[in-house]
Amino acid sequence: MDKTLTDITSKQYKEGFVTDVEQEYVPKGLSEQIIRQISAIKQEPQWLLEFRLDAFRKWQKMTPPTWGHLHLPEIDFQDIIYYAAPKKDSERPKEIDPALQETFDKLGIPISEREVLAGVKSKVAVDAVFDSVSVTTTFRKTLAEKGIIFCSFSEAVRDYPELVHKYLASVVPAGDNFYAALNSAVFSDGSFCYIPKGVKCPMDLSSYFRINASGTGQFERTLIVADEGSQVSYMEGCTAPMRDEHQLHAAVVEIVVEAGADVRYSTVQNWYPGDDQGRGGILNLVTKRGICKGEGSHLSWTQVETGSAITWKYPSTILRGDNSSSEFYSVALTNNYQQADTGTKMVHLGRNTRSRIISKGISAGHSQNSYRGLVRMNSGAAGARNYSQCDSLLIGSLCGAHTFPVIKNDCPGAIVEHEATTSKISEDQLFYLNQRGIPPEEAVGLIVNGYAKEVLQRLPMEFAVEAQKLLSVSLEGSIG
Amino acid sequence: MDKIFVIGRDAVPERVALGAEESLRATFVFPSGADSSLDLAVDLTGPGAELDLAGIFAGAGEETVDIRLRVRHLAGGCTSNQLFRGIADGRSRVRFDGLVYVAPDAQKTVAHQSCNTLLLNEGARVETDPQLEIYADDVVCSHGAAIGYLSADELFYMRSRGIPEEEARRLQILSFLSPVLSRLPESYYSLIGFQR
Numbered sequence: 001m002d003k004t005l006t007d008i009t010s011k012q013y014k015e016g017f018v019t020d021v022e023q024e025y026v027p028k029g030l031s032e033q034i035i036r037q038i039s040a041i042k043q044e045p046q047w048l049l050e051f052r053l054d055a056f057r058k059w060q061k062m063t064p065p066t067w068g069h070l071h072l073p074e075i076d077f078q079d080i081i082y083y084a085a086p087k088k089d090s091e092r093p094k095e096i097d098p099a100l101q102e103t104f105d106k107l108g109i110p111i112s113e114r115e116v117l118a119g120v121k122s123k124v125a126v127d128a129v130f131d132s133v134s135v136t137t138t139f140r141k142t143l144a145e146k147g148i149i150f151c152s153f154s155e156a157v158r159d160y161p162e163l164v165h166k167y168l169a170s171v172v173p174a175g176d177n178f179y180a181a182l183n184s185a186v187f188s189d190g191s192f193c194y195i196p197k198g199v200k201c202p203m204d205l206s207s208y209f210r211i212n213a214s215g216t217g218q219f220e221r222t223l224i225v226a227d228e229g230s231q232v233s234y235m236e237g238c239t240a241p242m243r244d245e246h247q248l249h250a251a252v253v254e255i256v257v258e259a260g261a262d263v264r265y266s267t268v269q270n271w272y273p274g275d276d277q278g279r280g281g282i283l284n285l286v287t288k289r290g291i292c293k294g295e296g297s298h299l300s301w302t303q304v305e306t307g308s309a310i311t312w313k314y315p316s317t318i319l320r321g322d323n324s325s326s327e328f329y330s331v332a333l334t335n336n337y338q339q340a341d342t343g344t345k346m347v348h349l350g351r352n353t354r355s356r357i358i359s360k361g362i363s364a365g366h367s368q369n370s371y372r373g374l375v376r377m378n379s380g381a382a383g384a385r386n387y388s389q390c391d392s393l394l395i396g397s398l399c400g401a402h403t404f405p406v407i408k409n410d411c412p413g414a415i416v417e418h419e420a421t422t423s424k425i426s427e428d429q430l431f432y433l434n435q436r437g438i439p440p441e442e443a444v445g446l447i448v449n450g451y452a453k454e455v456l457q458r459l460p461m462e463f464a465v466e467a468q469k470l471l472s473v474s475l476e477g478s479i480g
Numbered sequence: 481m482d483k484i485f486v487i488g489r490d491a492v493p494e495r496v497a498l499g500a501e502e503s504l505r506a507t508f509v510f511p512s513g514a515d516s517s518l519d520l521a522v523d524l525t526g527p528g529a530e531l532d533l534a535g536i537f538a539g540a541g542e543e544t545v546d547i548r549l550r551v552r553h554l555a556g557g558c559t560s561n562q563l564f565r566g567i568a569d570g571r572s573r574v575r576f577d578g579l580v581y582v583a584p585d586a587q588k589t590v591a592h593q594s595c596n597t598l599l600l601n602e603g604a605r606v607e608t609d610p611q612l613e614i615y616a617d618d619v620v621c622s623h624g625a626a627i628g629y630l631s632a633d634e635l636f637y638m639r640s641r642g643i644p645e646e647e648a649r650r651l652q653i654l655s656f657l658s659p660v661l662s663r664l665p666e667s668y669y670s671l672i673g674f675q676r
Contacts, residue, residue: 069613377627379602392612392614394614394616394617394619395617396617397584397585397587397616397617397618398584399615399617400584400613400614400615401612401614402611402612402613402614403610403611403612403623404609404611405610405625406607406608406609407607407608407609407625407627408605408606408607409597409599409605409606409607409627410605411599411602412599412600412601412602412604412629413629414599414627414628414629415626415627415628415629416625416626416627416628417624417625417626417628418608418610418623418624418625418626419622419623419624420610420612420622420623420624421620421621421622422612422614422619422620422621422622423619423620423621424617424618424619
């Protein structure tokens with residue numbers, strides 16, 4: 001059995017190629033000068049520059065958090081290039097560089113509308129971000145007919161400054177934490193999405209993040225605003241080339257959900273996880289937070305985490321509106337020397353607010369996988385209810401699985417429940433499947449997929465298929 | 481060894497080590513009306529060691545109940561169980577911080593932890609911080625934590641059958657606490673505000 005597990009968990013990272021395009025950079029390092037330069041390249045208004053500089057000053061006074069169950073390599077923030085963008089071809093300014101087109105084709109991301117309309121790819125509007133810039137955003141016209149704004153963050157700053165100004169940092173303040181402050185100072189691009197009152201978004205929206213340039217970090221910012229009674233399903237995907245160095249990815253995602261609106265946010269995270277000796281890989285240090293602002297609003301997070309050398313990520317919801325609800329469904333898989341410290345925070349402020357947390361951790365190889373959560377019932381949260389369940393599955397005797405769920409209750413009318421279990425794939429289960437002619441590798445894949453099913457079925461169709469494959473691939477060679 | 485400790489009255493050890501085949505069964509009573517705290521670390525150092533801890537508390541006034549447990553499985557084949565039940569009423573503060581650690585190679589470990597609290601008044605606060613740190617794969621570990629209030633349906637059921645409200649509430653609380661209460665002789669009930 002040990003051998004099979006080793007075989008299963010050692011598959012290759014197929015998105016690890018590098019695209020050869022000419023890129024422009026800002027000089028290495030971080031200073032007010034660099035921030036001014038990034039802001040100037042992007043031709044930003046004065047208020048945004050002030051916002052960046054203010055965040056930078058806050059960041060300088062902060063220290064990196066150390067409470068995670070992680071061995072984080074020391075990051076030299078002066079050794080990172082904070083802005084890298086593929087050069088625009090001056091002869092064809094309107095078109096996408098064929099090399100980039102090819103890159104996204106290879107990754108299976110539909111950035112040309114033709115294919116989608118022909119029914120080759122599913123109907124999804126994509127904002128494709130390559131290093132520090134958004135390459136293209138598809139279906140903007142179709143969406144605009146309904147009043148939906150879906151574009152890159154830079155365009156949003158240019159075309160809808162009032163909206164951006166109103167909502168930027170309203171959920172994650174600039175000085176929220178070390179990495180959020182860093183992001184606020186140097187963020188380059190990302191996606192912006194606004195769904196007007198009562199509009200149901202006719203297609204799934206999606207952001208795809210690709211790190212390509214070496215020695216850079218990616219600092220994107222996503223802002224989603226769902227106005228009263230609107231509905232949207234949003235997906236996020238990411239990959240990076242294979243390199244021996246660590247690369248930093250410090251993103252911020254903010255979601256504002258107004259009364260009666262419904263937002264589903266799904267992530268399939270497949271950053272380069274490092275090699276089987278633990279060299280290289282992305283350091284994924286991300287702040288994601290949403291606020292259920294109005295009565296009856298709903299926000300659901302679904303994440304499948306298979307990549308990154310280090311994951312530090314806690315998609316959270318502030319349930320402020322009465323009767324609002326939120327869910328967090330997560331599968332986190334770690335293999336080789338990967339480390340993950342991920343979970344969620346549910347802060348209940350409003351009456352009759354509901355939340356549900358389902359987290360499935362899978363550790364293999366030498367990896368460490370932690371669930372860390374906070375459920376907080378404030379004194380006004382009468383009738384609020386939370387249920388959390390986090391399960392860990394261990395594959396092999398060298399990995400670790402940990403759970404740190406904090407629950408705080410200040411309200412006698414609120415109920416919080418938490419359950420956690422840790423177990424391994426039993427010999428009996430494997431034997432049962434083997435005996436029916438299913439080879440051990442497939443059997444482990446089946447068991448893992450069955451274990452994660454509750455979460456996978458929450459993903460949009462396209463993503464679910466992808467995620468299932470990813471789970472089996474990431475596990476290859478882990479049985480050991 | 482089977483022992484009952486009343487916090488504040490009995491001397492409570494801070495560190496305990498259980499060797500091969502040793503066992504300890506202990507029940508902690510946190511008396512109402514005074515601040516009480518427990519800070520206990522138990523190491524299971526030999527195979528076959530068994531640990532069975534339970535605790536009961538009923539904060540009624542201004543008191544603070546502070547429970548800190550560290551159970552470390554350093555050898556394989558050991559069993560540990562933690563069972564805590566309590567009430568937070570009045571303006572009491574309850575904090576439960578419990579760690580289960582399973583060392584690498586401590587295979588065939590069975591560890592369970594459960595801490596449930598009833599929050600009965602607006603001024604009261606409960607915080608539970610259970611932690612599982614597991615470095616071995618052939619283990620069965622679970623923990624459960626809940627903070628809630630008395631079910632209105634149950635109350636209605638009893639009242640509709642002629643049981644006065646106060647008595648009905650008492651029964652509810654009693655049944656909630658019973659898994660731990662049943663480990664105590666009745667003479668201890670008054671410590672946590674129950675008369676027979």
